[in-house]
Amino acid sequence: MLNQAETLYPSLTPLAVQVRWKVPTEFPACPDEFTDDALLLYESRLSFGSIFARNQLSTSLVVDRNLKDDDLIVLTHFAGDAIKNWAVAHISIHDGLFHHRSEFTFFSLKGALKHFCELAGEDLGDSIDDYC
Template sequence: MLNQSETLYPSLTPLAVQVRWKVPTEFPACPEEFTDDALLLYESRLSFSSVFARNQLSTSLVVDRNLKDDDLIVLTHFAGEAIKNWAVAHISIHDGLFHHRSEFTFFSLKGALKHFCELTGEGLGDSIDDYCS
């Protein structure tokens, strides 16, 4: 999912870099060292409502996460007031660094959940809301 031409931005967390995420951010659950099972360890540290990311502008809390192959996908909700309260992030490992890629931010949980499911390969399926105007 990582586009090699995308700019990498520094993170406040050692061993982490940011993609499509300019504000320096701390990822408290990110492992402090790289191991063969680093993404599995990272996923195990992310529980519902735990802090996924924080910076001078916002704090995002874990809603759900899914480890698929070599990709960790995280669905989050911003603490406090925000125009777009929901976000999806993609974490992968390249050259011994945790690449935290901001996928998108969303106005609604439904939009964020739909994108989360697309990235994880889980079918969200249609709901009655898809057929109502």
């Protein structure tokens, strides 16, 4: 899913970089060392309600996650008030780094869930976010 032309941004977490995610962000559950089962370990640390990402602007909490092949997909909800309360992130490993790619923010849970399901290889149907 990583487009090689996309810009990589530094993260506050060692071994992590960000794609389509400019604000330096910490990923507390991200493993601090690279192993053969690093994505499986990462996925096991993401439980409902735990902090997925935090920076000076926001904190996002885990709603769901799905590990499919070499892709970890995470559905999150922003703590506090936000215009778009929902987000989806994609994590993959390239050159020994965890690439955290923002897969957009969403007005509705249904919109976020639809994108989450699409990335996981499932279909949920239409939502308002398809037309905004």
